[in-house]
Amino acid sequence: MKNENECMYNAIRKGNLKAFESFYLKYQPRLFAYGVGILNDEDDVMDLVQESFISFWENREHILTDFSVIAYLYKIFHSKCNKYMRMNAVVTDFSHLSELKIQEIEISYYNNDDNLLGSIYMHDLEELYEKSIDKLPEQCREIFVLNKQEDMRSADIASKLGISVRTVENQIYRAIRIVREEMKGYALPSAMLIMMLVNIFK
């Protein structure tokens, strides 16, 4: 696995477009998902991601082996985001400064290698996603699927499952407490609960 990656990075460094293509196909959606998490405008994120890959390719001879390659891509992206945010801060009034501040804190958090490399963005998201859905307790999964795939509100879910909205909410708050405990160890399956909760609140 590691060797395979190293081969890919070596090829990229030498200007192999095919290798860059597989790198792009793998990391473009992740970087996009990551960017959408931080910034608000999805179209702008798309452009920033694209610019980052262009810069990455233009500076390919500077890349080193192994995981630092991805960190390098993310750092390019961070600097593009910072520039974009500064541009935005100039054009908007002062009503969004705190929102910008959160984005800034978030970017500098992930600019730290330890935080970045420990994050889910460094894992195989496809696999994690499947696994975490499988690991949900049955009722949770049911709620999750209803909520996600059929876009049901918590009230509708409650009536469909024959429980009260109040019960749904109580479970939600209990789950938040559990999740808080488990998040310390990055327990992703339980973290899935939180997303479900988030969806239910709409």
Place this chain on the structure above:
Amino acid sequence: MITNIDNVLLIKYLRKELNEAESQRVVDWLQAKDENKNFLFGLKEAYMLSRWEELRDKAGTVNGWNELKQSLGEKRPSPLKKYLRVGLQYAAVLVLLFATGFYIHNLLQKQQPQYSMVETASGQQSTLTLNDGTKVKLNQNSKLIYPKNFNQDTRNVTLQGEAYFEVTHNAKKPFMVNVGCYTVKVLGTKFDVNAYSGDIYSYTSLKEGKVLIIDNNEGHKVLSELKPGNQLGYNRRTGDYSVKTVDIDAIADWSLNQLVIRNEKLGTVADMLSGKYGYTIDVNNCKIGNLVYNITIEKEPLDEILSDIHCVTPQVHYYIDHEKKWVIIK
């Protein structure tokens, strides 16, 4: 242990529904403890994972790759070729003029335009005054090609990168800045053009006077007319553009306020930062005194510069006290 905070705020944060006051509460909470950051951003990661299917589909990866490949495939004209091509265009015009007998032969010899080029490296800036009195300040990583004498009907220059122009008024000879996808046409004004070839967006911001933005494709139609304080953002990928009102002084600020540090040792860097930000900066470790830095600072806060320094040289640590305006580097 993380500090307490209203769960609703966290959920609103994940869903990007915080208002300004709520955002401020989240900021305060995040800054209170590192554990809080670990918790919230961990939560956010889980949340983003739950949106993975949706976002993966939205990312338009295959299209994105095709576009990227295309833009890489288009060989960017090398500066020399561009220079030659522009030169050839002028030569053709001159030949035509010659053939129709507008100028006598020896006058023509003098009028053949000669081009000069100024190019700046990273962290470098350059100021020049063109033959017509126009002042140009070139930002880093930029390139300007201009004729030595403006003896054409228009004053044409070509720019890659960013520059701030103060154009001498001459209603008879418009000043044209070609940035590749469009041309900025002016009579006499102050404006900033930001058009780096690697960036998808390029910007033109007007300080005084009036400029026209002319498309280089599709029959050179006028895309927009800017008024003072306007900024045109142009997406090179799609050709879309829009005009916003901006704080032009903040945008052209780089031309006044940039601090460029080149190949300086940490001690000198500390002195320069101290001068710029008005903080007392002590370097308390002779082992790191010999590290050498290249930094270009525009408007970044001191924290960001220090964290960048820590990022490129992790052995350098810092402590900052904003109240006492005091920094310790060790």
